[in-house]
Amino acid sequence: MNQSVLHLADVTRVHGEGAVQVNALRGITFSVEPGELVAVMGPSGSGKSTLLNLAGGLDTPTSGRVVVEGVDLGAATATERAKVRRTSVGYVFQDYNLIPALTAAENVALPLELDGVARGKARELTLAALEKVGIADLADRFPDEMSGGQQQRVAIARAVVGERRLILADEPTGALDTETGEEVLRVLRDFCDAGAAGVLVTHEARHAAWADRVVFLRDGLVVDESGATVGLGAGVL
């Protein structure tokens, strides 16, 4: 059996202390396998971003285990955790988070350069990633010279460059029109079809339809889990 790319085992996360304590996650267990795209849906405050931050090693659980590509992030040293973040995990945000002073290619190459990949190799991997998202011809453009959809493609290329296998996408289509949003989701889907594992946080059922499974959160608990083509009733949201 393939090893899960992401595994959360009975994860809780309590934010704050005392009277302002919030149980953001109250015992979540789920896995994402290679090739799988899982949508996470739920009302505002249900714990979606907390889940994504834990999965990416940006936050640590109060209890439970978060395992990325076989590395238990809780048991790992800070150096090991940072390495998993750099080499296994890619983030895609609603607002792209590109660096305006860098070209598309430079934005994509940045995580590789931070990881010490030699320049020539970084350039090669960068162009391959831009090619995969269909914008290799825009490699030398700056973010403000590209449309929103093109910028989000750059962000996806940056998230997957160098064979990172876990893509965490937080409302990646939130700033895009419907058609462009669907194109971006198709790119995400393609990467998962090619073997990556993806987690897509979304409020929109029609976006979740790109996923293999949908996990519904409410008040920090998984309240439902289903295939993307069933169970998308508005009652859950």
Ligand SMILES: Nc1ncnc2c1ncn2[C@@H]1O[C@H](COP(=O)(O)OP(=O)(O)OP(=O)(O)O)[C@@H](O)[C@H]1O
């Ligand atoms: N750093 C923090 N300190 C205190 N409480 C927090 C913190 N981060 C999140 N919370 C609380 O934890 C709960 C879950 O928040 P989270 O951001 O994970 O929800 P969400 O489902 O992503 O919401 P949204 O859809 O609005 O982004 C909320 O009640 C939120 O107020």
